Amino acid sequence: xxxxxxxxxxxxxxxxGRHGALGFGVGTSGAMDEMALSAGNLLLGNNEADAAxxxxxxxxTLRFRQACAFAVTGADCAATLDERPVLPWWSCQAAAGQTLxxxxxxxxxxxxxxxxxxxxxxxxxxxxxxxxxxxLRGAFGGHQGRALxxxxxxxxxxxxxxxxxxxxxxxxxxxxxxxxxxxVPAVRVMPAAEYGCYTEAxxxxxxxxxxxxxxxxxxxxxxxxGPALSPIAPLELRSHGIVPGxxxxxxxxxxxxxxxxxQPSGGYPKIGTVIAADLWRLGxxxxxxxxxxxxxxxxxxxxxxxxxxxxxxxxLRLIGLHRLQSGRG
Amino acid sequence: MTPTVSxxxxxxxxxxxxxxxxxxxxxxxxxxxxxxxxxxxxxxAVPGMNxxxxxxxxxxxxxxxxxxxxxxxxxxxxxxxLAGRLVELPVTYGGEAGPHIADVIAHTALDLDEIxxxxxxxxxxxxxxGSHPGYCYLGGMDPQIAxxxxxxxxxxxxxxxxxxxxPQTGVSASAGPSGWNTIGSTTMRFFDPxxxxxxxxxxxxxxxxxxxxxxx
Numbered sequence: 001x002x003x004x005x006x007x008x009x010x011x012x013x014x015x016x017g018r019h020g021a022l023g024f025g026v027g028t029s030g031a032m033d034e035m036a037l038s039a040g041n042l043l044l045g046n047n048e049a050d051a052a053x054x055x056x057x058x059x060x061t062l063r064f065r066q067a068c069a070f071a072v073t074g075a076d077c078a079a080t081l082d083e084r085p086v087l088p089w090w091s092c093q094a095a096a097g098q099t100l101x102x103x104x105x106x107x108x109x110x111x112x113x114x115x116x117x118x119x120x121x122x123x124x125x126x127x128x129x130x131x132x133x134x135x136l137r138g139a140f141g142g143h144q145g146r147a148l149x150x151x152x153x154x155x156x157x158x159x160x161x162x163x164x165x166x167x168x169x170x171x172x173x174x175x176x177x178x179x180x181x182x183x184v185p186a187v188r189v190m191p192a193a194e195y196g197c198y199t200e201a202x203x204x205x206x207x208x209x210x211x212x213x214x215x216x217x218x219x220x221x222x223x224x225x226g227p228a229l230s231p232i233a234p235l236e237l238r239s240h241g242i243v244p245g246x247x248x249x250x251x252x253x254x255x256x257x258x259x260x261x262x263q264p265s266g267g268y269p270k271i272g273t274v275i276a277a278d279l280w281r282l283g284x285x286x287x288x289x290x291x292x293x294x295x296x297x298x299x300x301x302x303x304x305x306x307x308x309x310x311x312x313x314x315x316l317r318l319i320g321l322h323r324l325q326s327g328r329g
Numbered sequence: 330m331t332p333t334v335s336x337x338x339x340x341x342x343x344x345x346x347x348x349x350x351x352x353x354x355x356x357x358x359x360x361x362x363x364x365x366x367x368x369x370x371x372x373x374a375v376p377g378m379n380x381x382x383x384x385x386x387x388x389x390x391x392x393x394x395x396x397x398x399x400x401x402x403x404x405x406x407x408x409x410x411l412a413g414r415l416v417e418l419p420v421t422y423g424g425e426a427g428p429h430i431a432d433v434i435a436h437t438a439l440d441l442d443e444i445x446x447x448x449x450x451x452x453x454x455x456x457x458x459g460s461h462p463g464y465c466y467l468g469g470m471d472p473q474i475a476x477x478x479x480x481x482x483x484x485x486x487x488x489x490x491x492x493x494x495x496p497q498t499g500v501s502a503s504a505g506p507s508g509w510n511t512i513g514s515t516t517m518r519f520f521d522p523x524x525x526x527x528x529x530x531x532x533x534x535x536x537x538x539x540x541x542x543x544x545x
Contacts, residue, residue: 006533022384023374024520024528025458128522138462140522147493163380192344193335238350239466241375241382241460243340265377265459265466277415301339 001064002053002119004152005099010057012219013123013142014260015156016049018131022264028244028258029133029141032056032114032283033074033269034098035173035308040073040118040316043091043170045163050122051132053148055115056219060085060102064094067165068156069120075105075112102256105286110174111185112284121157136219136261168322173311174284183291184210185285187278188296188304192246192270194235202229202253206271210290211255217287219261224291228253235269242266245274258281277304332403334396339388341495344399345380352468354379355456356408359532363409364402370395376457376532378466411533415452418453418500418536420491422448422513424544429479429510433493436476445540447471448498461527463502463520467536471497478508489515491538500536513538 004011017030031037038048053062058077065072071091072079079086081100083219088108094100102115108254125132125143131155135144143152149324179186198206205227216223242248246258247270257274258266274282275296285291296304330347337343344361346354360383362374365383372386389395422445423430433444450467453467460466475496486492486507491500494509502519515538517530530536 019384020373021527022373022382023458024526025460025462025464026527045523114520118437126541129527135462135522137503138520138522139503140462190336190338192337193333193345238345238378238380240377240380241337241341241384241459243337243384245338245340263460264375265457270337272446273336273340276340298336298339298392302390305339305388 002068002149002156003063003065004148005063006059007150008057009060009148011053011055011060012134012136013051013132014054014134015051015132018129018133018135018141019261020031021129022241024110025158025264026129026138027133027262028136028260029131029266031116033116033262033280033281035311036074036116037118038312039089039170039315040071040077040116040157041166042312042319043071044069044118044120045160046120046122047116047160048312049059050118050157051125052116052118052123055102055117056113058102058104061099063099064096065153066096066156068094069159069163070094070100071118072102072115073172074115076108076110077105077115078103079226087169089172091166093166110172111172111286112285114284118295119156120159120163124155124157137208158184164323165326168319170315176311177307178235179278179281182188184290184292185281186292186294187282188275189247189272190275190296190298190301192272194231194269195271197218197231197233197235197269198271199230199232204312205229207293210292213285213287213289213291215287219259221259221262222257224255224257226254229255230272231269237267237269239265239267242270243273245276246270246277247272247274259283275301275302275304277308332400334399337382337393339385341382341384342392342395343380343382344403348377350468352454355468356410357403357406359411360406360409361403364406365399377459377460380455400484404477404494412533413455413534415535415537416530418515418517418538419541420515420538420543422512422540423545426514426544427491427512429513431512433476433512437466439474439476441543441545444474444512445543447474449538449540453498455530455532455534455536457532458530461501461503461505465499465519465530465536467497467499470496472496475509479510482506482508487514489517491513493513
């Protein structure tokens with residue numbers, strides 16, 4: 001069991017998302033940084049899709065009521081276990097009664113804003129409609145369908161066969177596979193249905209200018225600030241399916257990127273879609289920071305998916321080798 | 330006029346039928362959804378308002394073949410007249426239950442009784458489920474009571490709010506932000522994740538609003 005000690009939380013239980021319920025009006029939810037969640041699970045011998053705690057407000061403290069192997073991935077938040085430093089992206093062992101504290105994310109070589117507490121066996125909340133992710137709008141999934149609060153106690157699943165030891169780590173993909181343009185963090189975007197409906201100046205600004213992530217940004221969507229994007233003629237659309245990553249442009253001209261808690265449908269014009277392979281980068285971009293959009297086509301987007309997969313496959317291979325080697329020693 | 334097909338990154342593809350929004354077109358969308366749901370690259374076929382999103386199980390290597398198959402399937406799609414249930418929703422109109430009804434009165438120049446009469450007259454077909462868990466996109470509203478969406482969205486419209494946004498009407502299934510004009514409220518529960526299926530209604534069902542109470 002894990003007990004939440006922090007007063008303010010906004011932390012939620014997330015896995016890789018709820019798929020197949022769009023037709024019930026249920027969006028996918030899931031970890032804002034899927035790479036961090038998957039990698040943290042691999043470090044612990046879990047299934048990649050097991051549930052973890054996504055933390056976005058710091059400091060965050062919790063107590064292990066039982067001995068538990070864990071890893072903190074995502075942001076480097078100067079974590080401590082009973083005052084002793086915990087390495088980021090590292091598998092660790094906690095004894096029963098120890099307190100884990102995650103501090104404010106440090107300006108590491110990779111700058112991130114969300115941390116994942118993964119535990120061996122995963123966070124054991126009931127799966128609802130096929131997922132343990134918290135569905136905030138529908139108030140189901142995760143822990144009682146809501147953000148975690150002080151005093152909440154979460155069960156931990158049974159560790160898998162893969163867990164034999166702790167004390168090793170992974171290089172975050174943000175270090176291995178950095179993406180920038182003109183010194184500004186960048187994500188790749190494919191044009192969407194209404195791309196051609198915007199003025200040439202707007203399209204030039206869309207690709208050419210940095211966009212600021214405003215404080216009105218959360219798990220539902222990132223509201224960006226920059227030059228106003230203007231359609232050539234007013235656009236009226238019928239409600240249609242959308243996915244996380246879709247960049248909508250409301251009448252004001254300031255784009256909104258749909259994130260993991262996005263509605264499964266919408267009606268605003270879509271200028272582009274942040275590719276699935278890069279959504280974790282945006283999910284980690286801090287409020288107030290700048291982001292750039294880089295144009296990409298279908299083949300490049302598929303290659304980006306494959307590259308993410310290759311990172312996780314390589315991580316799994318190296319973790320397996322490490323366990324074998326240590327077993328012999 | 331031809332349908333349009335566009336991509337939502339590598340996650341999904343969006344098919345949009347041409348022409349004015351109609352139930353006949355929606356019945357072909359339902360037909361297309363049923364057909365495409367079984368395709369290997371499709372994880373979920375999700376009807377919208379005269380459009381269809383195909384969420385990929387695995388994005389295909391290239392999209393041309395899929396797009397061609399989809400357009401051919403649309404040409405072949407016969408209207409699927411889903412024989413659904415008729416559900417009557419008792420509504421409290423006006424007052425605290427419908428805080429924006431004055432805006433609808435002002436915009437339409439119709440009085441309260443006339444608006445309620447026109448809102449309760451039709452049977453509204455459920456075109457699609459979307460927006461939030463259990464929410465129904467409805468067709469069939471009288472264009473005379475159409476009212477533009479609000480300039481500033483309401484941050485927390487309560488669940489059960491009956492509202493008008495442009496040419497559409499709907500009932501929110503849970504509390505959340507909305508730019509629509511609330512004219513009444515109902516206590517019906519539209520979504521329960523413990524049930525199978527979790528939604529009270531599905532495409533092809535019909536909603537009828539009944540004025541249970543009017544607050545003047």
